[in-house]
Amino acid sequence: MNYDLDKVYNRKNTDSLKWDFMKPIIGRDDIIPLWVADMDFPVAEPIKEAIKTRAEHPFYGYTQPGGSVVDSVVQRLKKKYNWNIEPEWVVFTPGVVPALQTAVTSLTHPGDEVILQQPSYHPFFPVVKNSGCSIVNNQLKLVNGRYVMDCEDLESKFHPKTRRLMGPGRLKTIIFCNPHNPVGRVWNPDEIEKMGNIVIDNGGVVISDEIHCEILFKGNKHTPFASISDKFEQNSIICMSPSKTFNLAGLEVSNIIIPNQRIREDFINTRAGMVPNPNLFGYTALKAAYKYGDEWLEQVLDYLQGNLDYIRKFLETNIPEIKMIEPQGTYLLWLDCRELGMDPHTLQSFMIDDAKVGMEDGYIFGESGQGFMRMNIATQRSVINSALNRIKNAYLLKEK
Numbered sequence: 001m002n003y004d005l006d007k008v009y010n011r012k013n014t015d016s017l018k019w020d021f022m023k024p025i026i027g028r029d030d031i032i033p034l035w036v037a038d039m040d041f042p043v044a045e046p047i048k049e050a051i052k053t054r055a056e057h058p059f060y061g062y063t064q065p066g067g068s069v070v071d072s073v074v075q076r077l078k079k080k081y082n083w084n085i086e087p088e089w090v091v092f093t094p095g096v097v098p099a100l101q102t103a104v105t106s107l108t109h110p111g112d113e114v115i116l117q118q119p120s121y122h123p124f125f126p127v128v129k130n131s132g133c134s135i136v137n138n139q140l141k142l143v144n145g146r147y148v149m150d151c152e153d154l155e156s157k158f159h160p161k162t163r164r165l166m167g168p169g170r171l172k173t174i175i176f177c178n179p180h181n182p183v184g185r186v187w188n189p190d191e192i193e194k195m196g197n198i199v200i201d202n203g204g205v206v207i208s209d210e211i212h213c214e215i216l217f218k219g220n221k222h223t224p225f226a227s228i229s230d231k232f233e234q235n236s237i238i239c240m241s242p243s244k245t246f247n248l249a250g251l252e253v254s255n256i257i258i259p260n261q262r263i264r265e266d267f268i269n270t271r272a273g274m275v276p277n278p279n280l281f282g283y284t285a286l287k288a289a290y291k292y293g294d295e296w297l298e299q300v301l302d303y304l305q306g307n308l309d310y311i312r313k314f315l316e317t318n319i320p321e322i323k324m325i326e327p328q329g330t331y332l333l334w335l336d337c338r339e340l341g342m343d344p345h346t347l348q349s350f351m352i353d354d355a356k357v358g359m360e361d362g363y364i365f366g367e368s369g370q371g372f373m374r375m376n377i378a379t380q381r382s383v384i385n386s387a388l389n390r391i392k393n394a395y396l397l398k399e400k
């Protein structure tokens with residue numbers, strides 16, 4: 001079927017984080033919300049139908065993921081990446097962030113260190129701190145408008161000389177993000193291999209957050225970290241979910257792939273009593289999404305590509321001071337606003353109070369995000385157009 005993705009829906013008064021909690025979180029409610037990673041597109045029809053059918057059966061008791069839930073994950077990974085996994089490698093959690101928390105806790109002891117590649121998705125910071133660990137920043141480099149990994153710096157973090165300077169803990173893991181939120185890189189196999197070899201050869205395990213793996217712009221291909229080799233498979237925890245791809249965040253379901261038995265058992269023992277299973281509607285949605293969601297997804301990806309092309313042209317023509325970092329994946333656009341010449345707090349108040357556009361401030365992704373804004377482009381083009389015009393007009397006023 002054809003989905004009308006231009007249609008604007010009223011999402012207010014649905015307890016939507018994005019639409020109903022602007023005031024407490026962003027500071028005002030007369031803004032266009034382009035912040036939290038949630039799409040303004042209604043879910044695929046087969047997902048809605050599957051949930052309605054399940055809801056009609058009036059028993060909502062304790063639920064476990066049966067063979068068909070696991071099989072839908074196994075089949076999805078085979079279909080998308082030709083990656084063959086064993087059913088027992090799949091562990092379900094009610095979100096990727098709880099899985100990251102469990103993973104870091106299970107792999108470290110308090111006082112250890114965890115690598116982040118900043119700018120980083122901001123919930124990674126409390127995940128590391130809640131485990132009693134400290135953050136080691138292997139900062140991404142912006143080279144000619146494109147972010148790249150700094151593998152020399154990564155290697156140096158494990159060097160005995162650097163270790164002596166860094167304190168008594170041990171570097172145990174990295175939270176790798178692919179596609180990367182917020183910079184939008186889809187790391188290629190060579191880059192993944194280089195990074196992975198450094199971490200694993202130094203005794204670390206890679207936690208790979210691949211929640212955005214199916215949101216790719218034209219010409220890009222996702223490589224699951226563990227699909228690189230047996231060594232990578234045996235030393236990683238891969239976090240995936242249908243939630244970003246199919247806009248199901250409120251149903252709270254994620255599929256975590258842990259091939260190594262010991263790492264998996266540690267993960268399961270750590271989550272016991274702390275991180276529950278997803279709820280039954282999450283499993284229902286996951287199955288329907290992975291099996292029947294592609295017709296919807298193709299149209300959404302096409303629409304997002306159109307939004308991206310539209311924004312690029314608008315900025316080049318109207319506000320060339322804002323540079324768009326060309327994303328390869330995710331529907332989150334990393335905007336370099338440094339040429340506007342505002343400090344981070346002025347930039348924040350310019351976007352919210354003057355332009356009345358609610359994006360995420362770059363500095364919450366780490367110091368290297370200062371001067372940047374993250375824009376969620378998974379909304380109708382008319383909404384994007386209004387937001388861009390608000391920014392343009394506010395900037396013209398400021399310039400006068």
Ligand SMILES: Cc1ncc(COP(=O)(O)O)c(C=O)c1O
Pocket residue numbers: 037094095096097098121177181209211212241243249254
């Ligand atoms: C990189 C990344 N990881 C995790 C999440 C959140 O995952 P969940 O809602 O499943 O906890 C997001 C949400 O935007 C994200 O961008």
